[in-house]
Amino acid sequence: MYLLIKIISSAVIIGVVTELARRFPIYGGIVAALPLISILSIIWLTIQGESTQNVNKFTLGVLAGFPATAIMLFVIYTALKQSLHLVLAISLGIIAWGVFLIIQKFIMESFIS
Template identity: 60%
Template sequence: MKIIASALVIGLVTEIARRYPAYGGIIAALPLVSLLSIIWLHLQGENAVILSKFALGVLAGFPATAFLLGIVYISLQKSLNLFAAIGLGISGWLLFLFVQEIVIKNVKNIL
């Protein structure tokens, strides 16, 4: 059931994006996967502590995801191949997460 519901959401967003790219992008930016995951975790009996830790993890990953999308956008604007743009975006995402982790550890040590 989870797979079917999730696939339907992805299919619907993709179809909207095909017809209306800007609106599809806005809808894709909605936290659909995060919310679906929270709902599935809840339905599987996870408690509020687990759900809140998951939500915090999503928040921690958000800046890196925005960075990834920025790289993909710029790469595509510069006529880079889609898969190269995605590869650069994922590389930037990993680098951003790495740097973010170092910054967070250093800030915690200072405080």
């Protein structure tokens, strides 16, 4: 039952955001940048009985992924501004995201050890 509710609520959010973005691109982008999925995930994890420790680890993971996501979006924005095809722009963004995560991991490991 929870799975069905999660799927429907996610679909509704995506539908609303894309409709908003179609009519008002900047506002759609701002709403898309809201941490809706993170907050919903935290709520669902809690409702499903996950421990506070696991929810905290999830939240830390979201924070750790944020810089790489910002880099990915910047690369996609720049590529599209240079008139690259959407698929290529997204591919470059995903590659930049992965490379940044790897670099970030090595930096974090060097601070920890």
